[in-house]
Amino acid sequence: MAIHKKLLATGAIAGTLALTLAACGGGGSDDPTAAPTNDSGELSGELTVWAWDQTIADVAEAFTAEHPDVTVDVVNVGTGNDQYIALQNAVAAETGGPDLAQIEYFAVPQFSIGGALADIGPMGASELDGTFTTGPWSALSQGDSVWGLPLDSGPMALFYNTEVFEKYDVDVPTTWDEFLEAARTLKENDVYLINDTGDAGFTTSMMWQAGGRPYEVNDTTVSVDFTDEGSKQFAEMWQTMIDEDLLAPIGSWSDEWYQGLGDGTIASLVIGAWMPGNLESGVPDGAGKWAVADMPQWNEGEFVTAENGGSSMAVMEGSDQKALAYEFVEFASAGEGIDIRVEGGAFPATVETLNEPGFLDREFEYFGGQKVNEVLSKAAGGVGEGWQYLPFQVYANSIFNDYGADAYNGNTPLADAFVQWGDASATYGEQQGFTIQ
Numbered sequence: 001m002a003i004h005k006k007l008l009a010t011g012a013i014a015g016t017l018a019l020t021l022a023a024c025g026g027g028g029s030d031d032p033t034a035a036p037t038n039d040s041g042e043l044s045g046e047l048t049v050w051a052w053d054q055t056i057a058d059v060a061e062a063f064t065a066e067h068p069d070v071t072v073d074v075v076n077v078g079t080g081n082d083q084y085i086a087l088q089n090a091v092a093a094e095t096g097g098p099d100l101a102q103i104e105y106f107a108v109p110q111f112s113i114g115g116a117l118a119d120i121g122p123m124g125a126s127e128l129d130g131t132f133t134t135g136p137w138s139a140l141s142q143g144d145s146v147w148g149l150p151l152d153s154g155p156m157a158l159f160y161n162t163e164v165f166e167k168y169d170v171d172v173p174t175t176w177d178e179f180l181e182a183a184r185t186l187k188e189n190d191v192y193l194i195n196d197t198g199d200a201g202f203t204t205s206m207m208w209q210a211g212g213r214p215y216e217v218n219d220t221t222v223s224v225d226f227t228d229e230g231s232k233q234f235a236e237m238w239q240t241m242i243d244e245d246l247l248a249p250i251g252s253w254s255d256e257w258y259q260g261l262g263d264g265t266i267a268s269l270v271i272g273a274w275m276p277g278n279l280e281s282g283v284p285d286g287a288g289k290w291a292v293a294d295m296p297q298w299n300e301g302e303f304v305t306a307e308n309g310g311s312s313m314a315v316m317e318g319s320d321q322k323a324l325a326y327e328f329v330e331f332a333s334a335g336e337g338i339d340i341r342v343e344g345g346a347f348p349a350t351v352e353t354l355n356e357p358g359f360l361d362r363e364f365e366y367f368g369g370q371k372v373n374e375v376l377s378k379a380a381g382g383v384g385e386g387w388q389y390l391p392f393q394v395y396a397n398s399i400f401n402d403y404g405a406d407a408y409n410g411n412t413p414l415a416d417a418f419v420q421w422g423d424a425s426a427t428y429g430e431q432q433g434f435t436i437q
Contacts, residue, residue, distance in 0.1 A: 148314035154272025
């Protein structure tokens with residue numbers, strides 16, 4: 001599932017998480033094509049998994065029930081960046097790390113390029129091409145190499161408060177032009193259509209949907225350019241939202257944010273498909289008031305979305321149980337673990353699950369009985385192709401507000417802030433040994 005913690009201080013990320021281009025990790029001694037077995041031919045061994053997602057413990061319980069001679073220890077060493085720092089420390093020390101780790105899609109390149117992740121393609125993962133939706137699979141595969149398997153996905157959609165929209169006679173926007181007009185109408189009535197104080201993940205997802213491809217990565221050669229048409233298109237529209245004070249100046253996941261979603265002063269979210277459970281638990285007073293619609297489009301008649309959030313399970317190169325670890329990750333991502341995680345609130349990345357009648361027909365009481373998964377599954381099928389993350393995206397995201405803050409405060413044009421952010425990210429990449437074009 002997606003995470004919602006703020007990024008750690010830039011210094012901590014730069015000093016602790018930065019990966020070098022030299023391969024790191026201990027390297028296992030097991031045969032990567034055959035997991036260890038006992039005298040009866042049953043899987044046998046011990047695994048340590050680092051994951052913050054609570055459903056992984058349920059998956060581990062099911063896996064060990066099927067394989068009694070396997071022990072799986074699921075450890076939560078922190079969410080997102082807290083775990084990444086601990087993980088990189090273990091990689092650098094070549095001791096104390098897990099066999100498997102939950103890693104968000106945007107962070108995978110930063111670990112794979114440093115040699116910290118095992119290539120599970122030869123273990124069988126390459127044969128799963130076509131099993132998962134475009135966004136998650138493309139984030140984990142490069143050529144014949146596969147650096148993890150998807151746990152979930154976050155195709156974007158519009159979540160909106162039907163009560164507020166009806167009260168002020170606002171139609172559900174289908175284009176970003178209509179979205180802008182809806183924001184103006186609601187602001188006249190002291191309601192914000194959406195909040196935003198600057199978020200790297202949201203920004204790159206919006207560029208992604210607009211057709212922006214600011215990052216190009218070819219092994220250790222990297223291009224960063226926020227002047228492409230898609231990125232500029234988003235910057236121009238969002239600049240209008242800033243200039244006209246149409247964005248609630250409230251940070252996401254704060255108490256004030258939840259309060260705004262609950263009392264109707266923030267009327268919508270454009271966010272990943274993992275959001276329903278967060279609304280149900282965080283905004284209980286919104287039950288029966290919220291609905292889900294397609295993400296607004298840049299051009300009428302098209303349907304393109306983007307991913308926002310989601311994470312994978314990766315096998316660590318330093319594990320001496322890589323083959324057994326792969327058995328677990330395949331179980332979690334492409335086997336019985338799928339249903340376990342969906343039951344726990346995860347939004348699946350497997351094409352088959354997304355098309356199952358039982359999944360599509362589920363009626364969500366919180367959303368007034370709406371078959372929400374029909375909208376979200378459609379979003380998963382519309383994710384734009386060709387997006388790439390930087391191999392140092394964790395660091396890049398951590399410094400976003402060093403430049404974005406001035407734009408959201410009205411002191412710097414947003415397009416200029418994006419270029420400054422890109423330049424700073426590129427400089428960091430060059431310092432780490434990447435070739436920057």
